[in-house]
Amino acid sequence: MDKIRVHIEPNSGSNRFFKIDKAALEQDRFATDPILERIDISFGGVNDQGAEGLSYAEILLCGRFDASNLPERAPKLKWIQSIFAGVESLIPQVAENVILTNTSGIHANKAGEYAMGAILSINGSVPQFIQAQHRLEWLPIYTSSVADKTVLILGTGKLARAIARHARHFGMRAVGVSTTGQLQPGFDECHPSGALDELLPCADFLVMALPETPATKNIVGRRQLDRLPRHAGLINIGRASALDVRALSDKLAADELAGAYLDVFEQDPLPTTSELWTTPRLVISPHCALDDGPNYIKLSLGIFLENLKRYMSGSTLQNVVDLKRGY
Amino acid sequence: MDKIRVHIEPNSGSNRFFKIDKAALEQDRFATDPILERIDISFGGVNDQGAEGLSYAEILLCGRFDASNLPERAPKLKWIQSIFAGVESLIPQVAENVILTNTSGIHANKAGEYAMGAILSINGSVPQFIQAQHRLEWLPIYTSSVADKTVLILGTGKLARAIARHARHFGMRAVGVSTTGQLQPGFDECHPSGALDELLPCADFLVMALPETPATKNIVGRRQLDRLPRHAGLINIGRASALDVRALSDKLAADELAGAYLDVFEQDPLPTTSELWTTPRLVISPHCALDDGPNYIKLSLGIFLENLKRYMSGSTLQNVVDLKRGY
Numbered sequence: 001m002d003k004i005r006v007h008i009e010p011n012s013g014s015n016r017f018f019k020i021d022k023a024a025l026e027q028d029r030f031a032t033d034p035i036l037e038r039i040d041i042s043f044g045g046v047n048d049q050g051a052e053g054l055s056y057a058e059i060l061l062c063g064r065f066d067a068s069n070l071p072e073r074a075p076k077l078k079w080i081q082s083i084f085a086g087v088e089s090l091i092p093q094v095a096e097n098v099i100l101t102n103t104s105g106i107h108a109n110k111a112g113e114y115a116m117g118a119i120l121s122i123n124g125s126v127p128q129f130i131q132a133q134h135r136l137e138w139l140p141i142y143t144s145s146v147a148d149k150t151v152l153i154l155g156t157g158k159l160a161r162a163i164a165r166h167a168r169h170f171g172m173r174a175v176g177v178s179t180t181g182q183l184q185p186g187f188d189e190c191h192p193s194g195a196l197d198e199l200l201p202c203a204d205f206l207v208m209a210l211p212e213t214p215a216t217k218n219i220v221g222r223r224q225l226d227r228l229p230r231h232a233g234l235i236n237i238g239r240a241s242a243l244d245v246r247a248l249s250d251k252l253a254a255d256e257l258a259g260a261y262l263d264v265f266e267q268d269p270l271p272t273t274s275e276l277w278t279t280p281r282l283v284i285s286p287h288c289a290l291d292d293g294p295n296y297i298k299l300s301l302g303i304f305l306e307n308l309k310r311y312m313s314g315s316t317l318q319n320v321v322d323l324k325r326g327y
Numbered sequence: 328m329d330k331i332r333v334h335i336e337p338n339s340g341s342n343r344f345f346k347i348d349k350a351a352l353e354q355d356r357f358a359t360d361p362i363l364e365r366i367d368i369s370f371g372g373v374n375d376q377g378a379e380g381l382s383y384a385e386i387l388l389c390g391r392f393d394a395s396n397l398p399e400r401a402p403k404l405k406w407i408q409s410i411f412a413g414v415e416s417l418i419p420q421v422a423e424n425v426i427l428t429n430t431s432g433i434h435a436n437k438a439g440e441y442a443m444g445a446i447l448s449i450n451g452s453v454p455q456f457i458q459a460q461h462r463l464e465w466l467p468i469y470t471s472s473v474a475d476k477t478v479l480i481l482g483t484g485k486l487a488r489a490i491a492r493h494a495r496h497f498g499m500r501a502v503g504v505s506t507t508g509q510l511q512p513g514f515d516e517c518h519p520s521g522a523l524d525e526l527l528p529c530a531d532f533l534v535m536a537l538p539e540t541p542a543t544k545n546i547v548g549r550r551q552l553d554r555l556p557r558h559a560g561l562i563n564i565g566r567a568s569a570l571d572v573r574a575l576s577d578k579l580a581a582d583e584l585a586g587a588y589l590d591v592f593e594q595d596p597l598p599t600t601s602e603l604w605t606t607p608r609l610v611i612s613p614h615c616a617l618d619d620g621p622n623y624i625k626l627s628l629g630i631f632l633e634n635l636k637r638y639m640s641g642s643t644l645q646n647v648v649d650l651k652r653g654y
Contacts, residue, residue, distance in 0.1 A: 015467070120444030139613060283457060283460070
């Protein structure tokens with residue numbers, strides 16, 4: 001039996017935590033799995049050898065790389081596994097007969113922790129305390145508990161469900177919004193996106209956990225922010241394009257929102273000229289809050305290995321991206 | 328049947344949320360309870376009438392007030408209900424035959440939320456992000472999840488148990504330390520205070536939720552902080568005297584601890600000359616994090632009303648303070 005050709009684009013330009021090079025593979029349980037005997041691995045990204053491996057590859061495992069003209073450069077490709085959850089930039093280079101899978105789910109633990117931490121922080125006025133601390137000012141604020149308050153979550157996928165589960169642990173009401181509005185595990189209620197305007201005035205916290213698609217673009221603009229109560233907090237851990245950050249910054253500066261945590265930005269890194277850096281009660285995390293660095297490759301290879309076994313046995317892969325929907 | 332004389336020292340000097348004056352009583356369900364027909368209420372703190380009410384009182388409900396010579400000024404007193412949980416300053420003025428009760432428990436919800444929020448924040452490097460943000464610096468840090476990490480909690484009372492419960496929800500290991508070391512609900516393990524030195528090196532987070540007693544004074548000093556791992560975070564929501572903050576500040580400045588959240592300070596308000604204001608990765612909340620302002624009097628009166636019914640029927644009161652132990 002011929003070995004299946006697997007090509008790896010190792011995400012060379014990235015932080016050490018996110019490289020899928022030989023060293024990373026050798027440290028993982030992947031390296032001792034019997035399935036390795038049934039595949040031939042080539043690596044790209046280092047020198048011209050990459051181009052040849054890609055041209056023969058049936059399977060591509062990749063991080064960020066130059067995917068231009070991918071269908072021509074990799075004519076035998078049947079399946080692409082990305083180590084990222086958001087794959088909107090890769091989709092235009094995926095031929096129609098090629099399956100694309102992502103790592104949706106591996107960010108859920110940290111997403112839940114970050115968003116719940118942000119909710120507790122904003123509810124407890126911690127962003128105010130931090131600003132007062134910089135002025136050496138003692139400014140007590142006595143807030144009520146999060147219990148019985150409402151978190152409105154845009155998105156009902158794996159990130160959103162993790163957040164809903166934590167929120168309900170703290171006695172909160174978790175309301176989800178998705179295209180269909182179908183009730184998902186962990187939520188008290190789910191509604192279709194058409195109901196968003198009606199739901200906003202009841203939100204004590206708005207958490208955005210949306211993929212980038214034409215439908216989510218700017219879904220929370222100035223008009224939507226105006227419908228939130230003044231005491232509300234906002235957290236964005238999904239794609240940046242879903243939120244009008246200029247409007248958010250204005251609302252915070254005008255004291256018309258309690259606080260915000262942003263992990264995602266249209267320009268990444270955020271330029272030093274951005275007004276967001278100094279917007280009051282806005283906490284910026286530099287697009288890293290959802291990535292479990294020390295375990296990132298282990299978690300990604302776990303999904304790849306499971307999918308590889310399914311691929312070999314002809315079963316349906318997990319985390320298949322709907323190329324039309326975009327996630 | 329003679330009515331029982333209840334005297335209220337209404338905590339006049341405090342924030343509006345913590346006053347137990349006539350207006351506060353009238354807004355509460357206390358105002359419509361049939362038990363009111365069996366008591367006579369006098370109020371202190373306004374003018375000289377107070378002294379007379381106190382001299383006849385069998386029961387005293389109080390906030391912060393001048394308790395000097397209380398046994399002489401209130402010779403008929405049998406029971407004092409404080410609206411605070413920490414009563415160490417009142418204890419020297421409580422005669423031996425007088426029962427003192429506190430509001431231990433009403434701070435548990437917010438304590439759990441604050442401490443869990445602080446753990447998630449420190450684990451996610453949020454204190455680092457906040458400092459980088461002030462320098463307009465994009466500085467991603469990719470941390471692992473809190474799951475499987477250990478929180479060491481000093482104290483195993485109601486605050487500590489709320490924290491342990493949240494920590495375990497997030498997949499953490501909750502280890503408690505108390506005088507006896509008896510296992511309490513919500514914890515994975517509990518140990519006697521003598522084991523503290525051995526436990527510290529295993530703590531990813533150290534949460535202090537201790538009352539002020541001779542035994543807790545400076546229980547976490549420089550030597551104890553030196554035994555914590557460099558990546559550990561510290562949170563103090565109990566009494567300030569249990570922690571050597573100068574040593575904590577030194578450790579944070581030397582990058583030998585990840586971060587800290589402090590809600591309590593030996594001098595309150597914290598003087599502007601304190602080095603804590605500008606200690607790196609230290610978040611200061613001005614002694615308000617545990618107080619649910621909008622519900623404080625409702626929660627306090629709930630405990631008082633329940634105790635009043637028990638008192639009338641000769642049952643044992645709840646939240647009785649051990650005057651020797653100090654809490």
